[in-house]
Amino acid sequence: MSTAKPTAIVVGGGLGGLWATLRLVEAGVAVDLFALFEVKRSHSACAQGGINAVLDTKGQGDTIWQHIVDTIKGGAYLADQPPIKTMCEEAPGLIRTFERMGVTFSRTPEGLLDLRLFGGVKYKRTVFAGSSTGQQLLYGVDEQVRRYEDQGLVRKHEWWEMLSLVLDGDGRCRGITALDLRSLQVESFAADAVVLATGGLGLIYGKSTNSSNSTGAAASRAYQQGAAFMNGEFIQYHPTGMIGDDKLRLMSEASRGEGARIWTPRKPADPRDPKSIPEAERFYFLEEWYPAYGNTVPRDVASRAIWKAVKHLGLGVRGEDRVYLDLTHLPRDFVLRRLGSIIDIYEEFTGVDPCETPMEIFPAPHYSMGGLWVDYERDAAGGMKHGSPRNHQTSLPGLFACGECDGAYHGANRLGANSLLSASFSGRVAGESAAAYIKGLSRVTGADLGPVFEAERRRQEAVDEDLLASNGSENAFTLHRELGQIMTDKVGVERDNRSLDEALSALADLQERSRHLSLDDRGTWANTSLPYARQVQDMIVLARVIAAGARLRDECRGSHHKPEFEMEIPEGKFPGDPEFEDYVTRWKDQNERWLKTTVARHTPQGPEIEFRPVDTSVLPPETPRDYR
Amino acid sequence: MADTIRFKIRRQDRPGAAPYWQEFAIAYRPEHNVVSALMAIRENPVTVGGERVAPPVWESNCMESVCGSCSMRVNGRARQACSALVDTLEQPIVLEPLSKFPVVRDLLVDRGVMFDSLRRVKAWIEIDGSWDIHTGGPRISPQEWDLNYALSRCMTCGCCMDACPQFGTDKAFIGPAPLAQVLLMNGHPTGKYLRAERLHAIMGEGGLTDCGSAQNCVRVCPKDVPLTTALAKLGRQTTAQLFKDIFGG
Numbered sequence A: 001m002s003t004a005k006p007t008a009i010v011v012g013g014g015l016g017g018l019w020a021t022l023r024l025v026e027a028g029v030a031v032d033l034f035a036l037f038e039v040k041r042s043h044s045a046c047a048q049g050g051i052n053a054v055l056d057t058k059g060q061g062d063t064i065w066q067h068i069v070d071t072i073k074g075g076a077y078l079a080d081q082p083p084i085k086t087m088c089e090e091a092p093g094l095i096r097t098f099e100r101m102g103v104t105f106s107r108t109p110e111g112l113l114d115l116r117l118f119g120g121v122k123y124k125r126t127v128f129a130g131s132s133t134g135q136q137l138l139y140g141v142d143e144q145v146r147r148y149e150d151q152g153l154v155r156k157h158e159w160w161e162m163l164s165l166v167l168d169g170d171g172r173c174r175g176i177t178a179l180d181l182r183s184l185q186v187e188s189f190a191a192d193a194v195v196l197a198t199g200g201l202g203l204i205y206g207k208s209t210n211s212s213n214s215t216g217a218a219a220s221r222a223y224q225q226g227a228a229f230m231n232g233e234f235i236q237y238h239p240t241g242m243i244g245d246d247k248l249r250l251m252s253e254a255s256r257g258e259g260a261r262i263w264t265p266r267k268p269a270d271p272r273d274p275k276s277i278p279e280a281e282r283f284y285f286l287e288e289w290y291p292a293y294g295n296t297v298p299r300d301v302a303s304r305a306i307w308k309a310v311k312h313l314g315l316g317v318r319g320e321d322r323v324y325l326d327l328t329h330l331p332r333d334f335v336l337r338r339l340g341s342i343i344d345i346y347e348e349f350t351g352v353d354p355c356e357t358p359m360e361i362f363p364a365p366h367y368s369m370g371g372l373w374v375d376y377e378r379d380a381a382g383g384m385k386h387g388s389p390r391n392h393q394t395s396l397p398g399l400f401a402c403g404e405c406d407g408a409y410h411g412a413n414r415l416g417a418n419s420l421l422s423a424s425f426s427g428r429v430a431g432e433s434a435a436a437y438i439k440g441l442s443r444v445t446g447a448d449l450g451p452v453f454e455a456e457r458r459r460q461e462a463v464d465e466d467l468l469a470s471n472g473s474e475n476a477f478t479l480h481r482e483l484g485q486i487m488t489d490k491v492g493v494e495r496d497n498r499s500l501d502e503a504l505s506a507l508a509d510l511q512e513r514s515r516h517l518s519l520d521d522r523g524t525w526a527n528t529s530l531p532y533a534r535q536v537q538d539m540i541v542l543a544r545v546i547a548a549g550a551r552l553r554d555e556c557r558g559s560h561h562k563p564e565f566e567m568e569i570p571e572g573k574f575p576g577d578p579e580f581e582d583y584v585t586r587w588k589d590q591n592e593r594w595l596k597t598t599v600a601r602h603t604p605q606g607p608e609i610e611f612r613p614v615d616t617s618v619l620p621p622e623t624p625r626d627y628r
Numbered sequence B: 001m002a003d004t005i006r007f008k009i010r011r012q013d014r015p016g017a018a019p020y021w022q023e024f025a026i027a028y029r030p031e032h033n034v035v036s037a038l039m040a041i042r043e044n045p046v047t048v049g050g051e052r053v054a055p056p057v058w059e060s061n062c063m064e065s066v067c068g069s070c071s072m073r074v075n076g077r078a079r080q081a082c083s084a085l086v087d088t089l090e091q092p093i094v095l096e097p098l099s100k101f102p103v104v105r106d107l108l109v110d111r112g113v114m115f116d117s118l119r120r121v122k123a124w125i126e127i128d129g130s131w132d133i134h135t136g137g138p139r140i141s142p143q144e145w146d147l148n149y150a151l152s153r154c155m156t157c158g159c160c161m162d163a164c165p166q167f168g169t170d171k172a173f174i175g176p177a178p179l180a181q182v183l184l185m186n187g188h189p190t191g192k193y194l195r196a197e198r199l200h201a202i203m204g205e206g207g208l209t210d211c212g213s214a215q216n217c218v219r220v221c222p223k224d225v226p227l228t229t230a231l232a233k234l235g236r237q238t239t240a241q242l243f244k245d246i247f248g249g
Helices: A015-026 A064-074 A081-100 A133-150 A217-224 A285-289 A299-312 A332-350 A419-440 A450-469 A476-490 A497-513 A529-552 A578-594 B034-043 B112-120 B142-152 B159-163 B176-187 B191-201 B216-220 B227-247
Strands: A007-011 A030-035 A154-158 A160-167 A173-180 A186-190 A193-196 A235-242 A261-265 A323-326 A359-368 A399-401 A596-603 A606-613 B004-011 B020-027 B071-074 B077-080 B093-096 B103-105
Touching: A007 A015, A007 A173, A007 A419, A015 A030, A015 A133, A015 A193, A015 A419, A030 A160, A064 A081, A081 A419, A133 A154, A133 A419, A133 B112, A133 B142, A160 A186, A160 A217, A160 A450, A173 A193, A173 A450, A186 A450, A193 A217, A193 A419, A217 A399, A217 A529, A217 A596, A235 A299, A235 A332, A261 A285, A261 A299, A285 A299, A299 A323, A299 A359, A399 A419, A450 A529, A476 A497, A476 A529, A476 B034, A497 A529, A529 A596, A529 A606, B004 B034, B020 B034, B034 B093, B071 B159, B077 B159, B077 B216, B112 B176, B142 B176, B159 B176, B159 B216, B176 B191, B176 B227, B191 B227, B216 B227
Parallel strands: A007 A030, A007 A193, A030 A154, A193 A399, B004 B093
Antiparallel strands: A160 A173, A173 A186, A235 A359, A261 A323, A323 A359, A596 A606, B004 B020, B071 B077, B071 B093
């Protein structure tokens, strides 16, 4: 099979997928871009606060090295470091490129890019566009992809869902099968390389900050066909989610970066209106517990502090699961200009004006640090080698992954405003790397893969036919709610092995039940129940990976917290103090055992997990995280 | 009845099929919005008459009014269903698909024409390529930014198109949303290099002059995009372009 012109398939049209598309096209590769809906509606649009890049334009002496250190330590050393190094080095160049695309970044009085403060950081390093930065970045690349589409270099397949990969006899990825979400036809598509940019998996937790299409189903399908999945147990809870019945809408970390404070009344279940509670009777627990970083500690630290204040100290507002996020002390003009769109969201859904009344928030599942395992090649300078086909290639040759669906960069906890960066950067790299891989392929592979494509297409079609005909007793929507409940109750902010064992057994039951579905819609036109049912089945498979990793990892690291194994920094002790140094020794011993990448492989019985060493060649783990 | 939420939903099985109505009632919850209510209906799709039917089909994604997916007519008005809070709506809540786009099924419509229009007006900035050229974009004053940012919040949701009396499947008018993007791109220091091409694309049939100034668009826009201001400014640009085309210069 020889193709005249090289082609690639990109699955997913958020920031990662669109960046990959641009770089593939620019390398002379024609792209078939698949997405569940118009790419402009992707979840990247929900990112609010900003994107990190060291511009050092605020007179604070920020450095790229500090960005590297903050990212590595923010992730509790769990991420391989060469890709982080290169990402931070190339972040300013990415921002410059976005700016040329016309992205409406907020400006200083001189007309230059403005910067704001974000969590886990001491310098202003976050470029932003009001408080809808993700939307603006997404639109910037969407417009460039449309320009290439207009030139016939990109073919969009919107309203198509990837069902599976097509692998040849050597296990090499040669294309995909996909479902036309309107006609329900299953078709196969060949390409020289496939890039997955399919986003997060928050829907596995039922209610999260994620969009309702962020199910992780595509990553799960690749995993079930043999792609390794890394660090699944690391799920970030965003400290400031809105309380919601249907969704936990995000209240950006930018609010705290701009000066908002988190507090709760000192008196349990204080019935008073928050505005009438005097300063002395308010507990600004983040500022008290972490004076050096205050309200802008990293997310895992902030979420656990809120958890502690509410669940352990019993200090939730009115005795409920919530604390205040307060920006009423900031000038209204300032707040509206810098944070207008998130203020609108809060007001729209609660009817309360955050400039007048403190917002009520609680930690919400937000981001998966883990994802498909991806490779990289180290260069002589210790970074990721430019143009290497190994970069962002999954364990299946010819299959690449970028954006939230890959597991690189963020280790055990992601810093705020690093996700728009990693999504864009990894998309760019995956596009370049897939193009390099294609160039290295022998153009004439000989074997006719027609029967392989047809067999896979037929296999997927049969799954649909079986589901449409099935008369089981289970309802996919109900199973999804139960899945969310299990994960939220037993695989959440604080974890323990007994609950995790219960979760694993409940998930195995759920998986068995998910084989006996019955659909209320058996139609063959734009039936949304059918793809949803398949997503639910695939979500359960991935949930087992998350829970199994959490069960095995007997330590606290970043977002993964098991109080039984907690090793706290001795109170009031700092470097130089023997008690602190003793803590550092114990911390290093723990790293010997647990500073390892969790790598899961699919088997019919469930995930098989191994632990692999982490590349810490840029910043060896000598000093623990300390945000006090 | 306070303990239930009642819906009247316009159904249509496929393009070209005859529409019909069904009524549903779900248990009351104070925080329901139209999308979360539709989710409750789809889990147990039984009409008020007790008939178990195929769940209604609609489109939604972000649930926070930023992706533009879930546009539909709620009690006669085009809006984002996710931010239509049940407590603020008169019952039965009447749900219909957007009226100016082809129906795919039930509340799901095909808004492809809006994206085609963005292509037609070249709603992008020509750059040499998406690699770093070691220099950023041009400076933009905070005052220019104010208007640009307001225009760039357009999420192609189609509410303005639904409300516009001049836009429809049987009409040529390109509609307010793509026009506002022309102003955004023409206002950018490098985007304006394509200004003449964009203006020519909206100066012919179905272009700017088809706007009837009903001003409905700006009233329904969920993102407060200053659509009528944008169209007025574009009017001045096209007039200037017309003189340029005739007299040169």
